[in-house]
Amino acid sequence: MAKLIDINVDIGEGFPYDDDLLDIATSANIGCGIHAGSKELTLATIEKCHAKGVRIGVHPGYPDRDSMGRKGLESGQETAYLDSIQAQISQFCSRTKAAYLKPHGGFYNDLAVPLTIGWDSMLKHPGSKSPYEAGGQEISKAAGAGLLVILLRVHKLMLMGLPSTYLEEIGRRSGFGFIKEGFADRRYTAQGLLAPRSESGSVLKSSVDIKEQVLKLSETCDSLCVHGDTENAVAIAALVRQTVEQAGFEVKA
Numbered sequence: 001m002a003k004l005i006d007i008n009v010d011i012g013e014g015f016p017y018d019d020d021l022l023d024i025a026t027s028a029n030i031g032c033g034i035h036a037g038s039k040e041l042t043l044a045t046i047e048k049c050h051a052k053g054v055r056i057g058v059h060p061g062y063p064d065r066d067s068m069g070r071k072g073l074e075s076g077q078e079t080a081y082l083d084s085i086q087a088q089i090s091q092f093c094s095r096t097k098a099a100y101l102k103p104h105g106g107f108y109n110d111l112a113v114p115l116t117i118g119w120d121s122m123l124k125h126p127g128s129k130s131p132y133e134a135g136g137q138e139i140s141k142a143a144g145a146g147l148l149v150i151l152l153r154v155h156k157l158m159l160m161g162l163p164s165t166y167l168e169e170i171g172r173r174s175g176f177g178f179i180k181e182g183f184a185d186r187r188y189t190a191q192g193l194l195a196p197r198s199e200s201g202s203v204l205k206s207s208v209d210i211k212e213q214v215l216k217l218s219e220t221c222d223s224l225c226v227h228g229d230t231e232n233a234v235a236i237a238a239l240v241r242q243t244v245e246q247a248g249f250e251v252k253a
Contacts (some may be wrong), residue, residue, distance in 0.1 A: 035069025
Protein backbone atom coordinates (compact mmCIF):
# COMPACT_ATOMS: atom_id res chain seq x y z
CA MET A 1 0.00 0.00 0.00
CA ALA A 2 1.45 3.36 -1.05
CA LYS A 3 2.33 5.85 1.67
CA LEU A 4 0.35 9.07 1.59
CA ILE A 5 2.06 12.44 1.32
CA ASP A 6 0.46 15.86 1.36
CA ILE A 7 1.70 18.90 -0.57
CA ASN A 8 0.89 22.22 1.07
CA VAL A 9 1.29 25.73 -0.31
CA ASP A 10 1.30 29.16 1.34
CA ILE A 11 -1.21 31.26 -0.60
CA GLY A 12 -3.68 34.13 -0.29
CA GLU A 13 -0.79 36.55 0.19
CA GLY A 14 -1.13 38.56 -3.01
CA PHE A 15 1.17 36.66 -5.36
CA PRO A 16 0.10 35.62 -8.88
CA TYR A 17 0.63 31.85 -8.63
CA ASP A 18 -2.24 30.76 -6.40
CA ASP A 19 -4.56 29.32 -9.06
CA ASP A 20 -1.83 27.19 -10.62
CA LEU A 21 -0.57 26.02 -7.23
CA LEU A 22 -4.06 24.88 -6.25
CA ASP A 23 -4.06 22.55 -9.26
CA ILE A 24 -1.02 20.78 -7.79
CA ALA A 25 -1.35 21.01 -4.00
CA THR A 26 -3.63 19.04 -1.69
CA SER A 27 -3.53 21.54 1.20
CA ALA A 28 -3.50 25.33 1.25
CA ASN A 29 -2.24 27.54 4.06
CA ILE A 30 -4.39 30.62 3.53
CA GLY A 31 -3.13 33.96 4.83
CA CYS A 32 -5.53 36.00 6.95
CA GLY A 33 -4.90 39.33 5.20
CA ILE A 34 -2.74 40.84 7.94
CA HIS A 35 0.93 40.00 7.23
CA ALA A 36 0.15 40.19 3.48
CA GLY A 37 -2.81 40.12 1.12
CA SER A 38 -6.23 41.36 2.23
CA LYS A 39 -9.36 40.04 3.91
CA GLU A 40 -11.11 40.06 0.54
CA LEU A 41 -8.34 37.93 -0.96
CA THR A 42 -8.58 35.54 1.99
CA LEU A 43 -12.29 34.98 1.36
CA ALA A 44 -11.75 34.55 -2.40
CA THR A 45 -8.97 32.01 -1.76
CA ILE A 46 -11.18 30.04 0.63
CA GLU A 47 -13.81 29.79 -2.11
CA LYS A 48 -11.22 28.59 -4.64
CA CYS A 49 -10.09 25.86 -2.25
CA HIS A 50 -13.66 24.70 -1.74
CA ALA A 51 -14.19 24.59 -5.51
CA LYS A 52 -11.01 22.59 -6.12
CA GLY A 53 -11.38 20.27 -3.12
CA VAL A 54 -8.13 21.42 -1.49
CA ARG A 55 -7.81 21.04 2.30
CA ILE A 56 -7.86 24.39 4.09
CA GLY A 57 -5.43 25.54 6.77
CA VAL A 58 -5.50 28.90 8.56
CA HIS A 59 -2.15 30.69 8.24
CA PRO A 60 -1.89 33.60 10.72
CA GLY A 61 1.15 35.87 10.90
CA TYR A 62 2.44 38.79 12.89
CA PRO A 63 0.94 42.17 11.85
CA ASP A 64 4.16 43.42 10.23
CA ARG A 65 3.63 43.96 6.53
CA ASP A 66 7.07 45.51 6.04
CA SER A 67 8.75 42.14 6.69
CA MET A 68 5.71 40.14 5.52
CA GLY A 69 5.42 38.84 9.06
CA ARG A 70 8.82 37.18 8.92
CA LYS A 71 10.56 39.05 11.74
CA GLY A 72 10.49 37.41 15.14
CA LEU A 73 8.60 38.84 18.08
CA GLU A 74 10.45 41.67 19.82
CA SER A 75 10.12 42.88 23.39
CA GLY A 76 7.06 45.09 23.81
CA GLN A 77 5.18 43.58 20.87
CA GLU A 78 3.75 40.55 22.68
CA THR A 79 0.29 41.86 23.55
CA ALA A 80 -0.50 43.56 20.24
CA TYR A 81 0.95 40.82 18.06
CA LEU A 82 -0.61 37.90 19.91
CA ASP A 83 -3.97 39.70 20.13
CA SER A 84 -3.76 40.01 16.34
CA ILE A 85 -2.99 36.28 15.97
CA GLN A 86 -6.03 35.41 18.08
CA ALA A 87 -8.27 37.76 16.10
CA GLN A 88 -7.02 36.41 12.76
CA ILE A 89 -7.76 32.80 13.69
CA SER A 90 -11.16 33.58 15.19
CA GLN A 91 -12.26 35.61 12.16
CA PHE A 92 -11.01 32.99 9.71
CA CYS A 93 -12.70 30.12 11.52
CA SER A 94 -15.96 32.07 11.72
CA ARG A 95 -16.03 32.08 7.91
CA THR A 96 -15.03 28.50 7.11
CA LYS A 97 -14.05 25.23 8.74
CA ALA A 98 -10.28 24.89 8.69
CA ALA A 99 -8.68 21.47 9.09
CA TYR A 100 -5.47 22.70 10.65
CA LEU A 101 -3.40 25.72 11.61
CA LYS A 102 0.06 26.57 10.32
CA PRO A 103 1.76 29.63 11.85
CA HIS A 104 3.43 31.98 9.37
CA GLY A 105 6.96 33.37 9.26
CA GLY A 106 8.19 34.83 12.52
CA PHE A 107 5.35 33.25 14.49
CA TYR A 108 6.36 29.83 13.13
CA ASN A 109 10.07 30.33 13.72
CA ASP A 110 9.60 31.69 17.26
CA LEU A 111 8.06 28.33 18.21
CA ALA A 112 10.29 26.11 16.07
CA VAL A 113 12.67 25.64 19.00
CA PRO A 114 14.38 22.22 19.04
CA LEU A 115 13.26 19.77 21.70
CA THR A 116 16.04 18.49 23.93
CA ILE A 117 17.64 15.10 23.37
CA GLY A 118 15.76 12.53 25.41
CA TRP A 119 12.43 14.34 25.22
CA ASP A 120 10.50 11.11 24.62
CA SER A 121 12.07 9.39 27.58
CA MET A 122 11.22 12.38 29.78
CA LEU A 123 7.58 12.06 28.74
CA LYS A 124 7.62 8.37 29.65
CA HIS A 125 9.15 9.11 33.05
CA PRO A 126 7.24 12.11 34.45
CA GLY A 127 9.10 11.85 37.75
CA SER A 128 12.35 12.94 36.13
CA LYS A 129 13.76 16.31 37.13
CA SER A 130 13.32 18.20 33.91
CA PRO A 131 11.79 21.49 32.72
CA TYR A 132 9.87 19.38 30.19
CA GLU A 133 7.55 17.63 32.62
CA ALA A 134 3.77 17.43 32.42
CA GLY A 135 3.26 21.14 33.13
CA GLY A 136 5.27 22.12 30.10
CA GLN A 137 7.06 24.85 32.03
CA GLU A 138 9.82 25.31 29.48
CA ILE A 139 7.52 25.57 26.48
CA SER A 140 5.23 27.96 28.36
CA LYS A 141 8.10 30.48 28.43
CA ALA A 142 7.88 30.85 24.64
CA ALA A 143 5.61 33.77 23.76
CA GLY A 144 2.45 32.55 22.08
CA ALA A 145 2.83 28.87 23.01
CA GLY A 146 0.08 28.82 25.61
CA LEU A 147 -2.23 30.89 23.43
CA LEU A 148 -1.67 28.55 20.50
CA VAL A 149 -2.60 25.47 22.55
CA ILE A 150 -5.83 27.18 23.63
CA LEU A 151 -6.72 28.29 20.08
CA LEU A 152 -6.12 24.80 18.70
CA ARG A 153 -8.44 23.36 21.32
CA VAL A 154 -11.14 26.01 20.92
CA HIS A 155 -11.27 25.66 17.13
CA LYS A 156 -10.51 21.91 17.10
CA LEU A 157 -7.53 22.24 14.76
CA MET A 158 -4.52 20.10 14.04
CA LEU A 159 -1.20 21.94 14.02
CA MET A 160 1.21 21.83 11.08
CA GLY A 161 4.85 22.54 11.81
CA LEU A 162 8.47 21.52 12.04
CA PRO A 163 8.91 18.16 13.79
CA SER A 164 11.08 17.75 16.91
CA THR A 165 10.42 21.34 17.96
CA TYR A 166 8.08 23.09 20.39
CA LEU A 167 5.51 23.07 17.58
CA GLU A 168 5.26 19.29 17.71
CA GLU A 169 4.80 19.31 21.49
CA ILE A 170 2.20 22.10 21.24
CA GLY A 171 0.28 20.01 18.71
CA ARG A 172 0.50 16.97 21.02
CA ARG A 173 -0.71 18.95 24.03
CA SER A 174 -3.65 20.42 22.10
CA GLY A 175 -5.10 16.95 21.62
CA PHE A 176 -6.05 17.39 17.95
CA GLY A 177 -2.89 16.08 16.28
CA PHE A 178 0.27 17.27 14.62
CA ILE A 179 1.18 17.31 10.91
CA LYS A 180 4.94 16.90 10.41
CA GLU A 181 6.01 19.38 7.77
CA GLY A 182 9.07 19.41 5.54
CA PHE A 183 10.18 22.26 3.28
CA ALA A 184 10.89 21.36 -0.32
CA ASP A 185 12.32 24.76 -1.24
CA ARG A 186 14.29 25.75 1.88
CA ARG A 187 17.72 24.77 3.16
CA TYR A 188 18.03 23.35 6.68
CA THR A 189 20.65 24.02 9.35
CA ALA A 190 22.64 21.26 11.04
CA GLN A 191 20.14 21.50 13.94
CA GLY A 192 17.24 20.66 11.63
CA LEU A 193 15.84 24.19 11.55
CA LEU A 194 15.23 26.39 8.52
CA ALA A 195 18.25 28.42 7.43
CA PRO A 196 17.50 32.16 7.81
CA ARG A 197 16.38 33.80 4.57
CA SER A 198 19.12 36.38 5.08
CA GLU A 199 21.72 33.67 4.38
CA SER A 200 22.83 33.00 0.82
CA GLY A 201 21.40 29.76 -0.54
CA SER A 202 18.63 29.50 2.07
CA VAL A 203 16.05 29.15 -0.72
CA LEU A 204 16.74 26.11 -2.90
CA LYS A 205 16.69 26.72 -6.65
CA SER A 206 18.40 23.71 -8.19
CA SER A 207 16.00 20.97 -9.29
CA VAL A 208 18.60 18.39 -8.24
CA ASP A 209 18.78 19.83 -4.72
CA ILE A 210 15.00 20.04 -4.45
CA LYS A 211 14.46 16.46 -5.60
CA GLU A 212 17.09 15.17 -3.19
CA GLN A 213 15.50 17.07 -0.32
CA VAL A 214 11.98 15.94 -1.22
CA LEU A 215 12.97 12.27 -1.27
CA LYS A 216 14.67 12.62 2.10
CA LEU A 217 11.85 14.53 3.79
CA SER A 218 9.04 12.39 2.39
CA GLU A 219 10.26 9.44 4.45
CA THR A 220 9.67 11.22 7.76
CA CYS A 221 7.17 14.02 7.06
CA ASP A 222 3.42 14.05 6.48
CA SER A 223 3.37 17.15 4.29
CA LEU A 224 5.80 18.99 2.02
CA CYS A 225 5.62 22.79 1.70
CA VAL A 226 6.15 25.02 -1.31
CA HIS A 227 6.09 28.77 -0.69
CA GLY A 228 3.71 30.68 -2.92
CA ASP A 229 5.86 33.81 -3.11
CA THR A 230 8.82 32.15 -4.83
CA GLU A 231 9.16 33.26 -8.45
CA ASN A 232 9.21 29.68 -9.78
CA ALA A 233 6.77 28.33 -7.17
CA VAL A 234 4.60 26.51 -9.73
CA ALA A 235 7.55 24.72 -11.31
CA ILE A 236 8.83 23.72 -7.87
CA ALA A 237 5.42 22.40 -6.80
CA ALA A 238 5.13 20.38 -10.02
CA LEU A 239 8.61 18.95 -9.47
CA VAL A 240 7.76 18.03 -5.88
CA ARG A 241 4.59 16.22 -6.94
CA GLN A 242 6.31 14.42 -9.80
CA THR A 243 9.17 13.36 -7.52
CA VAL A 244 7.00 11.84 -4.80
CA GLU A 245 4.66 10.16 -7.27
CA GLN A 246 7.56 8.58 -9.10
CA ALA A 247 8.86 7.38 -5.73
CA GLY A 248 5.61 5.51 -5.14
CA PHE A 249 3.76 7.95 -2.88
CA GLU A 250 0.09 8.83 -3.23
CA VAL A 251 -0.40 12.59 -3.01
CA LYS A 252 -3.34 13.14 -0.69
CA ALA A 253 -4.26 15.32 2.28
